[in-house]
Amino acid sequence: MSTVALLLITGLGLGALYFLVASGLSLIYGLMGVLNFAHGSFLTISAFLAWEVARRIGADSWGSLGLALLVGAVVGGIVAAGTELLLIRRLYERHIEQVLVTVGLALASVALFQGIWGTDPQYVTGPAWLAQTTDVLGARIPNNRFLLIAVAAAVLLTLLLFLRYTRFGLVIRAGVENRSMVTALGIDVRRAFTLVFTIGGAAAGIGGVLASHYFGYVSPEMGASLLIFAFIVTVIGGLGSLAGAALAAVFVAVIQQFANFYLGGTGDIMVVLLLAVVLLVRPRGLLGRRG
Amino acid sequence: MTGEVVLRVSGLSARIGHQQVVEDVSFDVPAGEVTAILGRNGAGKTSTIKGILGLIGRSGIVELEGERIDTLATDRIVRRGVGYVPEDREVFASLTVAENLRLAERDASPRRELVAELFPELITRGAQRAGTLSGGQQQMLSLSRALLNDNRILLIDEPTKGLSPKLVAEVVAALEVVARVVPILLVEQNLNAARRLAARLVVIEDGRSVLSGPASEFFEDEERLIRMLGVHGSGVGGVGTA
Numbered sequence: 001m002s003t004v005a006l007l008l009i010t011g012l013g014l015g016a017l018y019f020l021v022a023s024g025l026s027l028i029y030g031l032m033g034v035l036n037f038a039h040g041s042f043l044t045i046s047a048f049l050a051w052e053v054a055r056r057i058g059a060d061s062w063g064s065l066g067l068a069l070l071v072g073a074v075v076g077g078i079v080a081a082g083t084e085l086l087l088i089r090r091l092y093e094r095h096i097e098q099v100l101v102t103v104g105l106a107l108a109s110v111a112l113f114q115g116i117w118g119t120d121p122q123y124v125t126g127p128a129w130l131a132q133t134t135d136v137l138g139a140r141i142p143n144n145r146f147l148l149i150a151v152a153a154a155v156l157l158t159l160l161l162f163l164r165y166t167r168f169g170l171v172i173r174a175g176v177e178n179r180s181m182v183t184a185l186g187i188d189v190r191r192a193f194t195l196v197f198t199i200g201g202a203a204a205g206i207g208g209v210l211a212s213h214y215f216g217y218v219s220p221e222m223g224a225s226l227l228i229f230a231f232i233v234t235v236i237g238g239l240g241s242l243a244g245a246a247l248a249a250v251f252v253a254v255i256q257q258f259a260n261f262y263l264g265g266t267g268d269i270m271v272v273l274l275l276a277v278v279l280l281v282r283p284r285g286l287l288g289r290r291g
Numbered sequence: 292m293t294g295e296v297v298l299r300v301s302g303l304s305a306r307i308g309h310q311q312v313v314e315d316v317s318f319d320v321p322a323g324e325v326t327a328i329l330g331r332n333g334a335g336k337t338s339t340i341k342g343i344l345g346l347i348g349r350s351g352i353v354e355l356e357g358e359r360i361d362t363l364a365t366d367r368i369v370r371r372g373v374g375y376v377p378e379d380r381e382v383f384a385s386l387t388v389a390e391n392l393r394l395a396e397r398d399a400s401p402r403r404e405l406v407a408e409l410f411p412e413l414i415t416r417g418a419q420r421a422g423t424l425s426g427g428q429q430q431m432l433s434l435s436r437a438l439l440n441d442n443r444i445l446l447i448d449e450p451t452k453g454l455s456p457k458l459v460a461e462v463v464a465a466l467e468v469v470a471r472v473v474p475i476l477l478v479e480q481n482l483n484a485a486r487r488l489a490a491r492l493v494v495i496e497d498g499r500s501v502l503s504g505p506a507s508e509f510f511e512d513e514e515r516l517i518r519m520l521g522v523h524g525s526g527v528g529g530v531g532t533a
Binding site for chain 2: 037170171172174177178180181182183184185186187188289
């Protein structure tokens with residue numbers, strides 16, 4: 001029972017990370033049809049800069065962790081907004097060029113991060129409580145998992161409330177369904193594009209800071225390795241569906257954890273198999289719209 | 292107001308992908324009345340409307356009350372006062388009726404009373420998802436989105452398409468009321484509806500405007516009606532969409 005509890009809660013923690021990255025990807029693709037391969041770079045730059053800020057003011061306090069999360073969100077949001085305004089905006093409806101530009105940006109940014117921070121991981125410390133464990137049903141659960149789950153749940157709730165109750169949220173929901181009709185109602189949908197990129201970048205930035213505590217380090221490749229699973233989560237959840245991304249993130253991460261433990265480290269393979277099954281049985285994803 | 296040109300289209304060409312679907316179309320839409328675009332299936336009627344709005348690639352000159360709008364993006368054209376009711380309604384199925392209406396509101400004082408007066412059923416169904424409405428109700432919602440704002444002209448594409456005769460009558464009656472408030476450029480396949488609403492006609496054939504003038508003259512000339520549209524003057528429908 002303790003093993004199951006450990007795998008389940010660790011899976012939820014990892015799922016929280018996947019969700020933070022996948023939420024932005026899903027909204028960006030759903031609204032704009034852009035496959036953003038540079039999304040992992042938003043995560044990595046945020047994690048590095050947040051780590052730089054936290055270590056300068058003393059990384060072991062809750063205040064510095066809070067500030068690091070804020071820095072991560074702001075950096076992620078700004079870098080994402082800049083990417084949309086400077087690179088993506090010129091390439092709407094030109095999907096091949098979008099892929100080339102975002103893949104190029106992702107590769108170049110990893111090289112840039114390696115140039116600035118080196119190729120070795122930079123180890124991260126935080127408040128002492130995060131390094132401790134809590135006993136749940138006999139399992140000793142690392143406390144950072146609880147932080148991940150709580151922050152991801154808060155981000156999910158905030159995004160859902162934003163989408164449900166604000167004018168921009170209404171524009172984004174309508175745009176995911178029929179972008180050209182939103183334009184035909186006299187709405188400048190490009191502002192929504194920039195906003196969605198900013199929100200997605202901020203969520204990825206928060207994810208980057210939390211990922212550094214989950215793994216214990218920041219590395220130039222961290223974003224790229226999480227991005228692969230975030231794409232899988234996005235497709236399984238249904239492109240454009242935030243709730244779908246949350247659900248799929250939990251499914252993917254929990255299955256990954258259980259398969260790694262019980263099936264001899266086959267977690268990644270099981271995730272790919274799950275993706276194949278979903279694509280065959282329900283191509284629009286768990287909560288994606290028909291057509 | 293009648294007589295002043297609210298919308299002038301000169302040499303409009305439009306394409307979908309690489310295919311030319313409208314070529315050198317020219318006509319005026321006077322204020323205070325309904326101008327209908329007629330033509331056979333695939334003639335280029337819907338593409339003309341989309342070309343005016345910039346929803347598809349186009350060239351040529353489009354002027355709204357004397358100001359060129361063909362260089363503007365679609366959202367800016369609409370904000371200048373060109374309301375659009377698309378073919379097939381295109382309501383946002385996952386949003387509620389109230390959300391669909393709220394999304395369309397551009398003006399500080401949207402004309403909710405007019406919508407409530409014309410389509411009271413929509414107000415009672417505010418919390419219902421638009422995708423669960425009947426075809427007629429979706430058409431009312433689509434029309435309402437355009438009516439909420441103080442537009443200078445409405446471009447309405449096939450408002451009676453796929454509706455029962457009873458609903459067609461309701462929609463036509465509503466458009467008669469609307470036409471008193473704002474001029475309309477109407478694409479209509481139902482000839483009876485066009486006859487009842489339109490003061491002027493533009494006939495499009497193979498992507499080109501071949502006739503533009505008073506509706507009464509055209510409807511009186513049965514032979515020309517058959518030649519151009521393939522229907523008799525008493526026919527309902529038969530004229531298709533592009």
